[in-house]
Amino acid sequence: MNVKLYVGISLLSAAHVLGTASAQENINPDKEQRKISPEVSADNRVTFRVFAPNAKQVQLVGNWMERVGPIGGKQLMIKDGKYWSYTSDPMASDLFLYNIDIDGAVVNDPLNVYQIRDVSNTFNYFLTGGEQASLYQVQDVPHGSLARRWYNSATLNMNRRLTIYTPPGYEQSKQRYPVLYLLHGMGGDEEAWPSLGRVSQILDNLIAQGKARPMIVVMPNGHVSNAAAPGESAKGQYPIEFATPDVGTGKMEESFQDVIAFVENNYRVKKEKSSRAIAGLSMGGSHTLFISSYLPNTFDYIGLFSAAFRMNQHASSPVFTNFDQNLLKQRDQGYKLYWIGMGKEDFLYKTGEEYRKKLDAINMKYTYRESEGGHTWANWRLYLTEFVPQLFNN
Template sequence: MVKNIMIIGLCLGCIGLQRTIAQENIRPAEKKRVVSPEVHADNKVTFRIFAPQAQKLSIVGNWMDRNAFGGNGKQAMQKDGSYWSYTTEALPSDLFLYQIDIDGAVLNDPLNVYQVRDVSNTFNYFLTGGEQAALYKVQDVPHGTIAKRWYESPTLGSTRRLSVYTPPGYEAGKTKYPVLYLLHGMGGDEEAWPSLGRAAQILDNMIASGKIKPMLVVMPNGHVSNTAAPGESSRGQYPIDFFTPDVGSGKMEESFADIIGFIEHNYRVKKQKSARAIAGLSMGGSHTLFISSYLPNTFDYIGLFSAAFRMNEKAENAVFRDFDKNLKRQKDNGYRLYWIGMGKEDFLYKTGEQYRKMLDDIQMKYTYRESEGGHTWTNWRLYLTEFLPQLFQD
């Protein structure tokens, strides 16, 4: 125990030397600013950290084990005087997460102020160059707005929060827009797609380039046992659960009409089936396939990104009990796009195969996209950029 305390104290002491002094304090300008991470023109990335007394440092990055669920491979850093450094091979065009392991204590990079939360952990992030990552960056284009809105859910008997993206010019105009309902995975919340998914940046950039139609994007909280993201509700600051009690209960599916009603009452949107789309990743993919069948004449565009299927075999309600009948009604009612994306190494790959066979058996048409890698935000951001251009084109 004493050894662990000493290690953590050492790490914090090393890192403290690098942190910027508070704004009200004044100090002489540094001779040379140390940059970490430094993204080079060839997409190699160099990390640096000041830790003169540390014995072993490693970079823990999600690109090192791309196929794992929360992959966290390590690469050793090399010491040069008081600094440690590591340079990657050339990385793909994407957004990446990482941390630094200092003698067994895994911490964030003190030289990188850019952080993002994923479930109950925070990570540093950086973006490389290239065409795909350019969609995830803030470009000099007209920008939409992401608002955090509270809505009443009579079905759940609670007031809940969601995120709403409105396209550039929405506030000053009178145009009515189509809507995409975009759902997160297990452990996520209404902040997952705006932060990890870079939804606003993708939408701004693709609208500006003319690749997609302007639209509203609604990103609700799919864990009905929580009313909002951690720290954003009256529940206060609580330990964040990955698997909440509501997972697979069908309550999200049963209450989804409350979300549609709120949006169509409070925003200038088109209210016909041809102007509604729904898509989701993992648990949100499960929500998507069950919501779109439970409300079988509501959405013309459906997107399943690494979708799960039944997540709780014990749950019994109309969402699951009548699924086969609802799916056939959805097929008979017609739709314009049923899009499925799955990584070749995804742990849900077999689940996806089984679900596609179910669709084949009833001759329900779909578009299938198989990508490299596994159950990762790399794939889900990619799928969003490929799904969006197919929406609302008529």
């Protein structure tokens, strides 16, 4: 999605560049390996350290650095004895991803056990201090639950997996809850929003602060040619595609009622339009705008985060061919919030601008939020924290 740091290294080359490596079951490792990396200071300066005594050059590769081509920027680390280190300037309040480049081999930080997969790459991550990042931290508040569930899609004739968040107290309660359907971008799957998007932490914290209504959040897999995330289905361990063949075909939109039916048949949810919301990022934003117009009397709250528009001009699905008429029906049948967020540097900025002109031309009301930055998880997490408090309040 927003970060593509290309990783190519064998286990043998990793052992060579690091000089020494502790075995997994080494219960008495070299004390030198116990240094902290990354180490976040009170002013959000961050120090990174790596043990690489035989390396000639070590660089930090971070998603907050200025981009160089398709990858993140790099910052030279300084050698001090057997370690290399780098200390950043004060950083924003957020969650960040990084790798270490050791003589051209990009590896994860051996001193940081916290990792996230984004599409086909894995990264170390860390959180800085401050108000925004505090929403992404696990706080001492009541916690909801995350579950991976399988559902049958009759439209697609297959069983598929989704991730579902239930709010604190759901298991003990008898009440019914409103639902947010939250869609990922191209290259993602049902694990993207829970991991990179910090959904459970954000919802737990906003609910605890009284800023959001308790709700269920449903995160399906938007690539209908895959039943589940990589390695989690009978398809096995396969090369991960950023753009699967189903992208832009309309099959996700056409089959979305199967997701709604599963949720409403298996969870205590409110089933009226005023208790349903749908939002998505990038490709998921495209899914959101087409699903919400294709089912024009289904959702009262719609959120487009850095939304793409039509991704396949040749697809003949009715969600595309009848879009203008569907959009007018959606306008006429009404809704409570149509929320659009876009970064000033997003490569889809012009696409978003053209879509807003389309809405303006038919007098379809919306709320627009323009932020700094581009097509990034930093923006999508931010948008979620701003969108969720506006849901189900009327």
